[in-house]
Amino acid sequence: MINEEMLTFYYYGDGLSDLEIADIENQLRTQPILADQYAKLRGELEQMVSREDAGVSDLLVHRLHKSIDRAKDLETSRADRGTRANEVRPVADTVKENAAQFLMNRLVSLAAILVLGLGIGAFFFEGSSPHMYRDPSVNGFVSTRTLHEQSLADTTTPFLRGLQSHLRKTRLELNGDEKTEKPDGLQGNRTLLAIAGQNRMYQKVAELNQASDLARVLRAFEPILMRLAEQELTAEQEQALIAKLRFELDVMLTKLSRAPSKGRYST
Amino acid sequence: MAAVVNGMNVPTEQDFHRAITERASHWYSLCLKITRDAHLAEDAVQDALISAWTKRHQFEFNARLDTWISRIAVNSALQLLRKRHPERWQVLESEVRDTSAGHFEQRHAAELDASLGVALQQLSEFERICFVLKHLQQWRLQEIADLLDTNLGRTKQGVYRATQKLRMSMLHLRSEA
Numbered sequence: 001m002i003n004e005e006m007l008t009f010y011y012y013g014d015g016l017s018d019l020e021i022a023d024i025e026n027q028l029r030t031q032p033i034l035a036d037q038y039a040k041l042r043g044e045l046e047q048m049v050s051r052e053d054a055g056v057s058d059l060l061v062h063r064l065h066k067s068i069d070r071a072k073d074l075e076t077s078r079a080d081r082g083t084r085a086n087e088v089r090p091v092a093d094t095v096k097e098n099a100a101q102f103l104m105n106r107l108v109s110l111a112a113i114l115v116l117g118l119g120i121g122a123f124f125f126e127g128s129s130p131h132m133y134r135d136p137s138v139n140g141f142v143s144t145r146t147l148h149e150q151s152l153a154d155t156t157t158p159f160l161r162g163l164q165s166h167l168r169k170t171r172l173e174l175n176g177d178e179k180t181e182k183p184d185g186l187q188g189n190r191t192l193l194a195i196a197g198q199n200r201m202y203q204k205v206a207e208l209n210q211a212s213d214l215a216r217v218l219r220a221f222e223p224i225l226m227r228l229a230e231q232e233l234t235a236e237q238e239q240a241l242i243a244k245l246r247f248e249l250d251v252m253l254t255k256l257s258r259a260p261s262k263g264r265y266s267t
Numbered sequence: 268m269a270a271v272v273n274g275m276n277v278p279t280e281q282d283f284h285r286a287i288t289e290r291a292s293h294w295y296s297l298c299l300k301i302t303r304d305a306h307l308a309e310d311a312v313q314d315a316l317i318s319a320w321t322k323r324h325q326f327e328f329n330a331r332l333d334t335w336i337s338r339i340a341v342n343s344a345l346q347l348l349r350k351r352h353p354e355r356w357q358v359l360e361s362e363v364r365d366t367s368a369g370h371f372e373q374r375h376a377a378e379l380d381a382s383l384g385v386a387l388q389q390l391s392e393f394e395r396i397c398f399v400l401k402h403l404q405q406w407r408l409q410e411i412a413d414l415l416d417t418n419l420g421r422t423k424q425g426v427y428r429a430t431q432k433l434r435m436s437m438l439h440l441r442s443e444a
Contacts, residue, residue, distance in 0.1 A: 012408075045402070045434075047383075060295065063313060064316055068287070068317075069280075071320045
């Protein structure tokens with residue numbers, strides 16, 4: 001027995017077995033009533049048409065073109081990065097070695113972040129006891145003057161500017177510049193662990209000085225550093241960690257940009 | 268048609284730009300029929316393009332690039348629909364008529380035959396998607412079933428119910444006119 005459902009799928013040429021199709025064709029030839037029924041069905045289905053596509057905005061078309069351009073640029077940039085890495089170390093022929101290479105190439109950037117953390121730590125605790133601070137205008141590190149000896153009016157603004165500049169530079173480096181010198185794997189790992197130890201020390205100092213925001217930021221660095229010290233990271237995991245570091249850097253940048261307007265940090 | 272890729276290599280950036288220029292309207296329209304949300308449809312098309320670009324090495328040259336992207340766009344549209352409107356997706360598998368469709372259908376009825384546009388309001392989400400993909404896009408039933416994570420029988424049922432409801436609605440609408 002041929003029903004309307006079978007005729008519908010006969011019209012679509014889909015969803016019926018060869019046997020069913022043969023049966024329908026046979027009955028359409030021999031049964032005029034069924035043939036009329038099918039003709040009516042077919043006519044109604046053919047009227048169900050889409051006249052035209054919905055209009056698409058120029059903005060969307062532009063957005064689509066740009067998305068392809070961006071995807072292409074991203075690929076090119078990744079390919080360039082891969083080429084540069086191979087030039088530095090052509091024998092790196094396993095995935096694990098490449099991941100380690102990727103990690104090590106960023107160690108200098110990470111070290112810069114942590115040194116920055118130490119600088120911030122020194123800067124934010126001028127209110128407690130005399131201590132050293134980092135002066136970006138001095139090549140290297142140490143100035144033995146205390147903040148009590150030099151007025152904040154003289155130091156805070158250039159210091160903040162120096163820190164902000166350093167943060168931005170570090171962030172740019174994290175965005176993919178791999179021209180930094182590459183320490184070897186073991187040394188790099190030790191460096192990371194040492195940095196994490198120093199970071200913990202300054203975090204505790206921050207807590208003792210009730211600089212809770214700074215302590216929080218420094219605390220956030222530690223698990224990332226410890227994780228990065230692991231050699232078994234995939235590229236995705238590492239990228240996620242780097243993204244996390246970027247976030248923390250942004251937090252610190254925001255904090256620094258607001259600091260001059262706050263009580264004791266204002267000039 | 269320029270969207271047909273020439274040569275033996277994977278589709279190039281230019282092929283994609285050409286396809287966008289010529290077929291963006293079609294992809295958007297298709298995604299709009301599925302999502303009934305202009306923003307979702309736009310996002311679906313963009314997601315599909317990026318996905319197609321990423322997977323362009325898998326493109327088969329006996330196919331058309333724009334058709335291939337259409338299929339990816341349908342998939343993206345359904346994924347976004349499931350993600351952003353799970354409540355509508357629940358309706359999809361049920362027999363309940365999707366009353367939220369009215370607003371969209373009224374606004375976009377012009378893109379379909381007027382009677383069909385109005386008649387589509389009578390369909391559930393599941394029926395509408397089955398109908399759009401089968402009748403307007405000529406997908407195979409099995410492909411629709413795979414896309415909707417259901418079986419062939421349910422898909423056939425969806426398509427058939429949709430056509431029956433649409434036939435009745437359109438007859439009624441035309442007799443009134």
